[in-house]
Each structure stands twice: as C-alpha cells, then as structure tokens.
Amino acid sequence: MDVAAFRALEPLCWRAPSAHNTQPWRLDYRAGAIGVGWDPADTLPAADPSGRDLWLSLGAFVETCLVVAADAGLRMEFVADHRAEDRRVGWLRESRYRYHSPFGAAQVRDRRTHRGRFVAGPSAEVIDAVRAVAAAAGGTIRVLPDAALSTRLLRLADRQLYADPAVVAELRSWLRLTPGHPDYHADGLTDRCLGLSRGEAVGLRAALAAYPVLRRLGLPRLLAAAAGDPLALGGAVIVLVGPADADGTTRVGLGRVLMRIWLTLHTAGLSAHPLSQLIDAPAAKATLGALLDVPAERLAHVARVGRPADPAPRSARRVDDIG
Ligand SMILES: Cc1cc2nc3c(=O)[nH]c(=O)nc-3n(C[C@H](O)[C@H](O)[C@H](O)COP(=O)(O)O)c2cc1C
Structure with missing residues (x-):
C-alpha cells in the first residue's frame, strides 16, 4: 500500500x-x-x-x-x-x-453535526435509505413515534446525567466555552457548535464552576432545564438498533454504519443531532427500549435528524485538513 x-x-x-x-x-x-x-x-x-x-x-x-x-x-x-x-x-x-x-x-x-433548527424532517425515501444502510450490517432504524414522550425522556436523561459529578466534570473538561480556551481550535465542544450565545456560554461556565457547591441545591435540575428542548427545533428522532450479542468488532462495524448514515443524510441535504443522553441515562434507556420493544442493550445511537435552517459551524480538529 x-x-x-x-x-x-x-x-x-x-x-x-x-x-x-x-x-x-x-x-x-x-x-x-x-x-x-x-x-x-x-x-x-x-x-x-x-x-x-x-x-x-x-x-x-x-x-x-x-x-x-x-x-x-x-x-x-x-x-x-x-x-x-x-x-x-x-x-x-x-x-x-x-x-x-x-x-x-x-x-x-x-458533513457537520447540526444542533439548531430543522425546517423539515427526513422524507420516507431518506428513512428507507438509512434503513437499508443499517440493514446491511445487521442493524435497523426505528423512528420515535411520540415527540412529547421523547421530550419527557430527554428531560429525565439530562437531569440524571447532570446529577452525576463525574459525568459533569468530564463534560466540563471537553467544553470550550470561550475562544480564549487553549484548545478552542483543537477539540471538544465549542460555544459556537453548541449554539450558545455569549451570555449563555458565560452562564454555563459559571454554573459548572459552582457545581460542587450547588449540586445539592438543585443545580442539576437547572442545568437540565437550561439545556432546553432540542425536539422543539424540528426534525425526527431516529434510533440505530444493533444486532443482539454485539462484541467489540460488531460495535466498531456499527460505527462504520453510523458514518454511512450521516453521509447519506448529508448527501440528501440533511444533518444529524445526536441525543446520546437518551441511552446514556439508564432510566431513559430502559424506557426507550420498552417503547420500541427492543432490548435496551441493542440501542446503539439516537439522533434528531432533519433539514437545517442554517449552516452549522465547523467543529475543531487537532489535526486539520485546512491547515
Ligand atoms: C458516537 C457519537 C455520539 C455523539 N453524541 C452526541 C450527543 O449526545 N450530543 C451532541 O450534541 N453531539 C453528539 N455527538 C456529535 C459530536 O459532538 C460531534 O461529532 C463532534 O463534536 C464533531 O463535530 P462534527 O460532527 O460537526 O464534525 C456524537 C457523535 C458521535 C460520533
């Protein structure tokens, strides 16, 4: 080679x-x-x-x-x-x-992750196309039927994750909420990519700095509420379901499928906004599994998908193709 x-x-x-x-x-x-x-x-x-x-x-x-x-x-x-x-x-x-x-x-x-407003969801043809991509690797795609239920589940998931100091500390270490952060152009999640205004970014920084003191005084609830309701921004929620008994090799294969799905969406003018908290938080994951009648351990990825109203900002990379 x-x-x-x-x-x-x-x-x-x-x-x-x-x-x-x-x-x-x-x-x-x-x-x-x-x-x-x-x-x-x-x-x-x-x-x-x-x-x-x-x-x-x-x-x-x-x-x-x-x-x-x-x-x-x-x-x-x-x-x-x-x-x-x-x-x-x-x-x-x-x-x-x-x-x-x-x-x-x-x-x-x-291709970009898009966390903003979608003017339309995926058409039936696009859903069929991503379903075919998933099926080729023994997986399947399910579309969440009930937006109201998804919103409640998201709130539950956000609250549970923000209540965990280790998860919050880890998230904080990957947030780049000011352009002055030394790794702003290298990695992590920037204020721009998260769609935060200057004021929102400053507020989130302050809240996370105060987290150890305010955790027991209801800060996790406040942070979850501040995360807003992405489902009000349009699109449809799709779930990638993996095969039963997936080992490491199968899971890496599912990542290849995920990339093909995102490139399929991109080619159709659509973007994905992953909502991993729905399967990170155990209670939300169990409810989602029951709702879809799928064993929870087979839920591999969840994302809101749709046609973006505006272009998303370009995310940072440590090694960049545009110098
Ligand atoms: C497996 C996986 C899980 C992800 N989960 C989330 C998530 O829960 N919420 C979110 O906003 N973005 C999520 N993302 C998107 C990443 O944050 C995003 O890919 C990264 O910041 C790079 O940006 P780009 O996709 O625009 O290149 C996830 C991406 C992957 C591959």
Whole structure:
C-alpha cells in the first residue's frame, strides 16, 4: 500500500465525528499496514463506561479513512482485529480493489453535526435509505413515534446525567466555552457548535464552576432545564438498533454504519443531532427500549435528524485538513 500517500490524507480523515469531539483514534504506521487504535486520554470513562460511543467513533473514523482513500484512488481495506489489551480495533491495509462507496472526500469535509433548527424532517425515501444502510450490517432504524414522550425522556436523561459529578466534570473538561480556551481550535465542544450565545456560554461556565457547591441545591435540575428542548427545533428522532450479542468488532462495524448514515443524510441535504443522553441515562434507556420493544442493550445511537435552517459551524480538529 502507498502508506505515504495515505499519510498525506490523514488530516481529512480526522473530520470523522466523535462523542464530545475527543478524536480518540490513533494510527500506527507499520510496514505494509496501519493499525487503528485509540488513546485512553481521549475516551469518556464517566459518560461512556461501556465504550459504546468509543467503538462508534472509531468505526466512524475507519469508514472515513476508507472513503477518503478510495476517493484518492488508493486501494485499501479494513481488517478487524479487536485487541483491547493493545488498544487496537484493526488494520488498514492494501486491498485488491478500491473500497466501494457512493461518498467521497467532499462529503467527509462538509458533513457537520447540526444542533439548531430543522425546517423539515427526513422524507420516507431518506428513512428507507438509512434503513437499508443499517440493514446491511445487521442493524435497523426505528423512528420515535411520540415527540412529547421523547421530550419527557430527554428531560429525565439530562437531569440524571447532570446529577452525576463525574459525568459533569468530564463534560466540563471537553467544553470550550470561550475562544480564549487553549484548545478552542483543537477539540471538544465549542460555544459556537453548541449554539450558545455569549451570555449563555458565560452562564454555563459559571454554573459548572459552582457545581460542587450547588449540586445539592438543585443545580442539576437547572442545568437540565437550561439545556432546553432540542425536539422543539424540528426534525425526527431516529434510533440505530444493533444486532443482539454485539462484541467489540460488531460495535466498531456499527460505527462504520453510523458514518454511512450521516453521509447519506448529508448527501440528501440533511444533518444529524445526536441525543446520546437518551441511552446514556439508564432510566431513559430502559424506557426507550420498552417503547420500541427492543432490548435496551441493542440501542446503539439516537439522533434528531432533519433539514437545517442554517449552516452549522465547523467543529475543531487537532489535526486539520485546512491547515
Ligand atoms: C458516537 C457519537 C455520539 C455523539 N453524541 C452526541 C450527543 O449526545 N450530543 C451532541 O450534541 N453531539 C453528539 N455527538 C456529535 C459530536 O459532538 C460531534 O461529532 C463532534 O463534536 C464533531 O463535530 P462534527 O460532527 O460537526 O464534525 C456524537 C457523535 C458521535 C460520533
């Protein structure tokens, strides 16, 4: 494989999405193959103790690498080799054929998470298209039928997560609420990407700084309320349901599916706004599982999807393709 040619493309591959924008992936260039692994410093042990979002993010990165390489004419494939003890999920290596994907570098570069207003939800054709993508990997897509119930579940989930000091401390460490933050242009969640006004960003910073003192005085409820109601911003809520008995390799495969779903949405002019709290908070996850009649452990990802009213800001990367 032309490793040097791929190395030049690596910055574009970093446009892959990751939970809290931690960018956990690491490439290990060896003779003839490139290991795909992760750095534990960029994982979320409090918010993501099962590693669900870590495997999804690594899978999204793998899929992005394959799409970017294929678009540049490189013949590359991914071979799963999940070894937690070596912090590796597999290898990118030379293949006889170019990876077949309807997507290319342009979609990888332009896709964005969108947390703002949607003017329309996905059409039946788009839902069918993402369902087909999920089915190819043994998964399925469910559309949440009841917006009112989803709103109640979101509130429950936010309250539960904001009540957990470890989750809040971890979130705080990845928030970039002022352009003066040293990592503002490198990683994490910026005020702009979260759609916060200057005043809201200042208020959130102050509330999180006071969290240890105010936690028992109702701050978690206030923070949950301040998070607002994303479902009032339009779109439909879709749930990616994975196969039963998913192991690490399957979960990374689901991350590849998630990336294909997001690129499918992007190509149709739509965006995703993940609502992972619905499956991070145990009570909300159990209710969602019961509502969909699916074992809760198979719920892999939840997102509001729709046609954005305005373009979303570009998120930061530690390694950036535009210098
Ligand atoms: C597995 C996974 C879970 C995510 N969960 C959330 C979430 O719960 N809420 C949210 O606002 N964004 C969530 N995101 C979106 C990331 O924050 C986003 O991908 C990252 O900040 C980079 O921004 P971009 O997608 O615009 O490139 C998630 C992304 C992934 C891959």
